[in-house]
Amino acid sequence: MQSMAWPQLLGADPVMGEAPGNTALESRFERIFAQFSEPIFNYVLRMVGDRDRAADITQDTFIKAYRKLDTLADDASTRSWIYRIATNTAIDDMRRRRYVTPMGDDERHNRRPDPRPGPEAQVLDASIDERIQRALGRLRPNHRQCLVLSDVEDMSATQIGEVMGMSHGAVRTLLCRARGEMRRELLQEGIGS
């Protein structure tokens, strides 16, 4: 996994009212950012289907995370905590743009020829990725969300429940419906049986 270094310490934080040089807070945030920035970006990208929007949402996610860092009880729950913030931020964004189709901008990117040279297989893979993403984009948001958390992020139903604020049983039911819906959407893309 590629990680991104946090560019220097934050210095005085007018949001949190923290004193300058709160190195414990900053170093904790640095670790979270380094570990989760790329997974969160890709998770959000699967959710919204557009790089620019995914970058904005990821940015807002980590700003919120920084503000709420004192609510993070222990490091063991960091993953579900940060995914939950990202999920809520992405849903909020989708809610505000719900009259804009989630795949709108991505359609433009998808039509762009890939300038990178590569073997035939790479082109084929890219095409399948595009079709999978299109199918994902047509799912209901909560179906898309739990499917990505399960099959892309490899979370258990219990972990998904922590992220989505649902019971284990509810996640199992939702996940089953999501798989059924995704199966139909993939068929529309000429994938699967």
Place this chain on the structure above:
Amino acid sequence: MRPFDSHPDELISASLTGDLTDLERRELEAHLSSCPECRDTLEAFSQQRQMLAGMRQSPLPRDLAARVRTGIESRRFAMPWYRRPSGWLTGVASVATVAVAALLTVVFLNGRGNPTAPASASPSPSPTVSAAASASPSPVPTAAPLPLNMQAGDLLYVQLTGPIDDPKLTVIEAQSAAKVGLANPGTGQYSETKRAALSPDGRALAFATETGAKGSWRIVVASLANGATKQLAETWPVAFGRRIAWSPDGRYLAFTVASVGANGTSDVWLYDRTSGSARQLTHAGNAYFASWAPQNADNEQLWVSLGEANPVSQLAQFPTAAGIPSDDPLAGEATTVAGVFAPLVSRDGQHALYWTGTMSLDGTNGWIFSKGGMPQLTPMDGNWKATPLFSDLTVGQGGEAFASGELSWADDSDTYAVWGANWAGTPEGNDYPDSNGVYVGRVSNGQLSRTSAPDLGTMTSSSGDALYLVDVALSPDGSTAAVTLGIPLPGDLATPKSYLRAVTVNGDHPPADVGGGANPQQWSGPGVFVPASVGG
């Protein structure tokens, strides 16, 4: 081992992640051995999981860490999507097209409170009768006392309260707090209200409310005397299709019914308070409501604009007494003006605001400007001599121009506002022009500039998120703007909240929060000012 009543898809799904008890696993294995259909399902789900897990990871944008740091240090988030013009000019096709059939449901009422069939999805506007309102709004002005103790110049507003699964709409008079609850026409829950228009006699309020998760808008008309409502249409809030407006005599309400996608259409509809019915007026497929012009003798006059690469506007005319014409008034010898889009005529008929530029059809936003979009002012002398509204914004080589925006007049026919404007290309400076800004000018006072934006008060909510501009209404005398500012929510199930802020155009007083106050717990807005015609 218990038999399954149906195919155990949930167990099949859970088996992919090992999320089964021993008993469930044994039951599933036994079932799979005798059910080829479930084996197919398992195979399909497994393939699906593998494909999703194998999707390529995208590299992180290089500037993300710096953006997060800047965001934290500057106490605010980066400019959210609804403040950025980029993306507005993006074409959208396939998904929107698929969605259209399900999303565009047009229903209107016959105005008699008849028993009705349920609303149904339709790919095109349809005269299907919809769910009935509890009663018909009063169709014509009467001598009855004015509702809500209203007087000319008062501010009314719509307020959405209650839990997310049982929201209520109320119309409140800001001064006296007199209120009337609105019945729900019964074809869906109320959600955030986005536009409102008060009839000239003050007795009927038309408004647009979101339809929950779908994102389309319902156009509803309500009697302020008793809260009875009628749903007139369901539409898609395309860029220039969000206006709802009463004719000068208050008999007709004009609105746009639009669909989205590659084959999206837009046409103008009218609601007639006398007959209590709504009908599609235009059939062009690219028609947007612009504005009513003052009545000409016994004729209603409505400017309708056609979205085209080089847009045109046409003046639809029909006899007031005859009701909504059944023939498309644009199909005859309508006055046509080339190069003019969405003209908005002042109450005295002396001036018009309008848009110029080259347009293109955007799959989600309808016809918007793709090149050279700019709002203009002209005297209504028939020459359409354009004067750009902004003195310090010019169409640039880098695509700098407006994609879309909203224009409003005050009843004084002097004060106007530009708001919700989406500027494409490089901004002309920090947040200028700002899609969250309201630029207020006066015909008597020259062009707009970056200094024409009155202070809207803090644009930061108590939770720190940037607010977003929903609606602006100018008071009849042009002194005050009622500005609705939405508060971003943490999730789909959160209660909608907004500020309704009274802003003095000249900065005579600091902005004041109306309705929900400084810490709103509900959605308040849009606001509407009682026109001078009330009681007259």
